[in-house]
Amino acid sequence: MKTTILTMAIALALSLSVPAAAKVTAQQKCDSLKLTASAKLAQCRLVALAKHEKKPDETRRDEAFAKCESKFQTVYDKAELKAPEDATAAGEDQCSTYGDAASILTYASALGGGFQRLISIPSADSSRLVPGMQHACWLSDEGGVWCAGEAADGELGDGTFADTFDVPVQPVGLDTGVAAIAAGNEHLCALLDDGSVRCWGDNDEGQIGNGQTDDVGFPVEVLSSEYGIQQIGLGGNFSCAVDKDRRVLCWGNNRYGQCGVGSSSNEVLEPTYVASLDTPVQSVHGGDDHACALTIAGDVACWGRGQSLGDGSGEDSDAPVWVVGLSEGNATQLASGTDFSCATDQDRSLLCWGRNDYGQLGDGTNEDSTVPVAVADLGAGVQMFSGGDRFACAVSESGKLFCWGRGSVGNLGNGSEDDSSTPVQVGGVLEFAGDAGFARITDLEASIGYQTACAVTSTDGRYCWGRLRWGDEAASGEVNYVDVSSPELAQVFYDVDP
Numbered sequence: 001m002k003t004t005i006l007t008m009a010i011a012l013a014l015s016l017s018v019p020a021a022a023k024v025t026a027q028q029k030c031d032s033l034k035l036t037a038s039a040k041l042a043q044c045r046l047v048a049l050a051k052h053e054k055k056p057d058e059t060r061r062d063e064a065f066a067k068c069e070s071k072f073q074t075v076y077d078k079a080e081l082k083a084p085e086d087a088t089a090a091g092e093d094q095c096s097t098y099g100d101a102a103s104i105l106t107y108a109s110a111l112g113g114g115f116q117r118l119i120s121i122p123s124a125d126s127s128r129l130v131p132g133m134q135h136a137c138w139l140s141d142e143g144g145v146w147c148a149g150e151a152a153d154g155e156l157g158d159g160t161f162a163d164t165f166d167v168p169v170q171p172v173g174l175d176t177g178v179a180a181i182a183a184g185n186e187h188l189c190a191l192l193d194d195g196s197v198r199c200w201g202d203n204d205e206g207q208i209g210n211g212q213t214d215d216v217g218f219p220v221e222v223l224s225s226e227y228g229i230q231q232i233g234l235g236g237n238f239s240c241a242v243d244k245d246r247r248v249l250c251w252g253n254n255r256y257g258q259c260g261v262g263s264s265s266n267e268v269l270e271p272t273y274v275a276s277l278d279t280p281v282q283s284v285h286g287g288d289d290h291a292c293a294l295t296i297a298g299d300v301a302c303w304g305r306g307q308s309l310g311d312g313s314g315e316d317s318d319a320p321v322w323v324v325g326l327s328e329g330n331a332t333q334l335a336s337g338t339d340f341s342c343a344t345d346q347d348r349s350l351l352c353w354g355r356n357d358y359g360q361l362g363d364g365t366n367e368d369s370t371v372p373v374a375v376a377d378l379g380a381g382v383q384m385f386s387g388g389d390r391f392a393c394a395v396s397e398s399g400k401l402f403c404w405g406r407g408s409v410g411n412l413g414n415g416s417e418d419d420s421s422t423p424v425q426v427g428g429v430l431e432f433a434g435d436a437g438f439a440r441i442t443d444l445e446a447s448i449g450y451q452t453a454c455a456v457t458s459t460d461g462r463y464c465w466g467r468l469r470w471g472d473e474a475a476s477g478e479v480n481y482v483d484v485s486s487p488e489l490a491q492v493f494y495d496v497d498p
Contacts, residue, residue, distance in 0.1 A: 235286025257318025337387025359421025388446025399434015410485025411466030428486030
């Protein structure tokens with residue numbers, strides 16, 4: 001099974017890694033079309049495997065595989081029709097490497113090792129439990145979304161604008177078919193299985209992307225399936241997405257140029273392509289007033305508020321600029337916090353840049369940095385990480401969970417409310433994560449709009465800490481929030497998705 005998954009993952013990575021300007025033969029052009037189709041099938045199969053891993057059911061798994069085959073058969077057929085005529089004229093076999101794992105590996109070897117990072121490193125681009133400023137949402141195994149918390153701006157998505165702290169509700173039309181969710185300050189977006197995007201909540205600065213500035217109490221489609229969106233990343237009051245061609249679109253608050261459209265304005269009301277970012281992008285991530293993108297080649301570009309861009313200038317930019325030391329193909333993962341961002345290098349050592357008033361860069365100081373600096377004590381092999389509101393958290397190579405930066409409401413998870421400029425280990429029920437016989441952490445998400453963090457474990461444990469404005473404990477408080485300095489079960493989502 002491992003060999004099969006690896007082969008599928010290589011095919012997926014390959015489809016994202018073929019240089020647009022590469023000089024290849026007609027046969028290789030033909031092959032690459034089929035490999036793209038194979039990659040889509042591989043991605044579908046991997047999703048099916050993941051969904052049925054916890055509750056093994058071979059019949060349901062095989063049915064899911066059959067749906068994958070049917071869904072992408074048309075992609076194969078279209079690829080065959082696009083086979084270049086000169087391949088046949090030269091007596092070459094049309095698309096001969098389709099389905100041939102050995103040929104895939106041979107062809108991939110000519111591309112160098114750029115795809116290795118995509119198949120060997122866990123993804124930190126999305127989480128199933130996402131906290132916002134005053135709410136949180138959960139993505140179930142079946143692809144349904146549940147939300148709880150405050151709803152003054154429509155952030156729960158059920159159309160009522162009514163708060164619910166201990167009984168979650170489902171955003172309209174999102175009971176199934178959702179592949180990923182993301183949260184900004186008070187707005188959210190969902191990426192559907194068909195590659196479309198729907199958003200809801202606060203829209204004062206156009207962050208929903210529907211061309212208006214009125215709050216939206218239920219999900220509305222802002223990018224159709226024709227865009228084939230691959231990943232979404234939300235900032236404080238703006239949103240971004242990566243399309244099927246690996247180009248980035250952004251919309252919403254653009255006061256500092258964080259939409260990257262080549263100009264600064266108060267709002268960009270509809271999805272617009274980021275200017276001058278021509279290299280294919282793997283993922284995009286939003287902070288409060290800036291965004292950063294990780295390219296397929298392993299470079300990092302940022303745009304928006306200058307202190308967070310990492311190019312050494314400290315100047316605002318309404319178009320992408322390259323992060324110092326991370327523009328030579330050595331970046332592997334990326335995440336953004338309120339006024340800072342972090343990335344791992346090829347050794348998966350963690351580097352951060354931007355504002356550092358609470359020690360959120362993790363380098364043992366409180367000095368801002370316009371270029372990446374190393375996070376102290378974590379070492380190489382960082383598995384995943386997330387940036388929050390002036391704090392960050394990461395899972396080390398050993399599987400241990402650490403946080404650093406602002407800790408005033410217990411959001412470092414170590415039982416205290418002290419700030420820390422170096423990583424401290426999260427305690428409580430997650431203290432032994434990664435140890436033999438204990439669950440490992442599979443998802444990690446810190447809120448960019450609030451001092452809240454959440455983690456999901458391999459046993460489907462759902463835990464949050466910091467300032468919680470939803471859940472049973474929060475509902476019992478006079479001001480509807482409670483500060484929790486050690487991880488607590490997010491019980492509100494177990495009630496609907498046990």
